[in-house]
Structure formats: structure tokens, C-alpha cells
Amino acid sequence: xxxxxxxxxxxxxxxxxxxxxxxxxxxxxxxxxxxxxxxxxxxxxxxxxxxxxxxxxxxxxxxxxxxxxxxxxxxxxxxxxxxxxxxxxxxxxxxxxxxxxxxxxxxxxxxxxxxxxxxxxxxxxxxxxxxxxxxxxxxxxxxxxxxxxxxxxxxxxxxxxxxxxxxxxxxxxxxxxxxxxxxxxxxxxxxxxxxxxxxxxxxxxxxxxxxxxxxxxxxxxxxxxxxxxxxxxxxxxxxxxxxxxxxxxxxxxxxxxxxxxxxxxxxxxxxxxxxxxxxxxxx
Ligand code: ZN
Numbered sequence: 001x002x003x004x005x006x007x008x009x010x011x012x013x014x015x016x017x018x019x020x021x022x023x024x025x026x027x028x029x030x031x032x033x034x035x036x037x038x039x040x041x042x043x044x045x046x047x048x049x050x051x052x053x054x055x056x057x058x059x060x061x062x063x064x065x066x067x068x069x070x071x072x073x074x075x076x077x078x079x080x081x082x083x084x085x086x087x088x089x090x091x092x093x094x095x096x097x098x099x100x101x102x103x104x105x106x107x108x109x110x111x112x113x114x115x116x117x118x119x120x121x122x123x124x125x126x127x128x129x130x131x132x133x134x135x136x137x138x139x140x141x142x143x144x145x146x147x148x149x150x151x152x153x154x155x156x157x158x159x160x161x162x163x164x165x166x167x168x169x170x171x172x173x174x175x176x177x178x179x180x181x182x183x184x185x186x187x188x189x190x191x192x193x194x195x196x197x198x199x200x201x202x203x204x205x206x207x208x209x210x211x212x213x214x215x216x217x218x219x220x221x222x223x224x225x226x227x228x229x230x231x232x233x234x235x236x237x238x239x240x241x242x243x244x245x246x247x248x249x250x251x252x253x254x255x256x257x258x259x260x261x262x263x264x265x266x267x268x269x270x271x272x273x274x275x276x277x278x279x280x281x282x283x
Contacts, residue, residue: 007064070107109184
């Protein structure tokens with residue numbers, strides 16, 4: 001199943017897809033579950049869909065999609081997690097995954113503008129597979145890790161490289177508003193029994209700039225979940241962006257920085273197509 005968060009007729013809600021329509025599960029369930037994160041907290045999205053199956057529908061085209069989880073408690077990103085990207089950045093191999101964080105208010109949904117900050121001339125794309133945590137936990141074992149995944153989505157961990165490179169800490173360059181594109185929907189984990197068989201492709205204005213199978217991850221998803229949950233509890237709705245393949249704009253010759261008007265597509269087999277157009281910040 002595909003679940004998404006959205007605004008329609010001025011009201012924020014969430015629901016699941018049926019063809020080109022969204023079934024407005026939020027209209028039926030929001031007394032108990034005000035948002036998709038709180039629905040994931042209580043368990044089965046399949047049971048929830050059954051309970052809401054007769055809810056009103058709206059055309060997907062009429063909805064403004066929000067980040068799949070607009071209000072995750074924690075967002076983690078994995079740096080240099082594909083060999084091709086590690087090599088192009090000149091990083092040494094590491095024993096442990098490189099983890100940094102994003103704030104929820106840096107996120108946007110499918111179709112919303114990616115915002116090129118006024119203070120940057122080095123705005124870049126990073127196509128990634130994101131996982132959304134279902135059942136939370138601490139010290140999750142690698143063997144149990146995939147049972148803690150509610151589903152998968154596309155993520156563009158768009159990066160303000162000049163601010164990322166001010167020091168060794170990534171935080172400033174990864175948290176400008178309108179830079180974390182997350183969508184268009186969550187595909188439930190039952191539809192993706194093996195997340196190592198997907199292919200992550202990034203196109204800018206139709207030109208393919210990144211394309212790699214998820215089997216090329218240096219630290220696979222179970223290892224990432226085990227590592228993160230070793231130092232902090234994971235909760236339902238938490239997001240982990242699992243790293244980007246080689247081919248980022250910063251490492252191309254010449255560099256390919258995003259400009260206003262560029263259309264960035266993150267296309268992951270069996271998951272979805274996330275499209276966002278770059279706009280200049282209106283400050
Ligand atoms: Zn990234």
C-alpha cells in the first residue's frame with residue numbers, strides 16, 4: 001500500500017492511494033490518530049485502511065502532498081554510504097557509518113519547491129532511499145531490523161555545500177528550509193521484502209546524473225538501524241535517509257549546481273517518483 005500526507009481544501013490529512021485517488025483515512029481516523037505518524041505508532045496500516053475503506057476520496061492531482069511524515073521526531077541521514085560516492089568525495093573507508101541529522105522543518109513534499117538559499121551558490125541534489133520506522137526500539141539487532149521498518153520512500157537530501165563545508169560538521173548545510181524533499185508516499189514494507197534490490201536514479205531536467213542499485217550501500221539498512229538504535233531510541237515515524245550514490249553535482253567536472261527552474265526527480269524502482277522544482281529563496 002501507498003500512504004501519504006497531504007493538504008486538500010485547506011485541511012491537512014493523510015490517506016492511502018487507490019489508483020489515481022487518495023482515500024481520506026484521516027477523515028475517519030483523525031479523532032484517534034491526528035496524523036500518519038500517530039497511525040504508524042499503533043500498528044497496522046493494513047487494518048487502518050480496512051477501517052477507512054469507505055472514507056471520501058479526492059483526486060491525487062487535487063492534493064498538495066506534504067512530506068510523507070511531516071513531523072518525525074528524528075531524521076537521520078547516512079553520509080558516504082555508496083562506494084562510488086565515497087570515492088568521489090575522497091573519503092577513507094570507515095568502520096562505522098557516518099550519521100548526521102536533519103530537522104523536520106527542513107522537509108517538503110512532492111511537488112513543492114526546493115529552495116535555493118540566498119546565501120548559497122552551491123546547491124546540490126542527493127537522491128536517496130528513505131526508510132520510515134514502524135515499531136520503535138533501542139538496541140535493535142541487525143536480524144530484527146527490517147521488522148522495524150514501516151515502509152520506504154524517496155528522499156532528496158538536497159545539500160547547501162558551501163554551508164556544509166564551513167567546518168567538518170554537516171548540520172548547517174543540511175538543514176535550510178525547503179531542502180529535504182520526502183515523498184511522494186510511503187510504500188509499506190510488505191511490498192518491498194528485499195530493499196537491496198531497488199535502483200536509485202536522480203535526473204535534473206531529464207538528464208540522469210545518479211543511478212545505482214541499493215545493493216551498493218556500504219552499510220546496509222539493518223546495519224544502519226542497529227547502529228543508530230544503539231545510541232538513541234528509534235520511534236515510530238522516525239526517518240533514515242540511507243545515503244546517496246556517486247554523481248552529485250559537487251563532484252562533477254565542472255560542478256553542476258542547482259539553479260532556479262531546474263526540475264529534480266528522484267526515481268526509485270517500486271517506490272515512486274519524487275519531483276521538485278528549484279526556486280530562489282524569497283527572503
Ligand atoms: Zn545524503
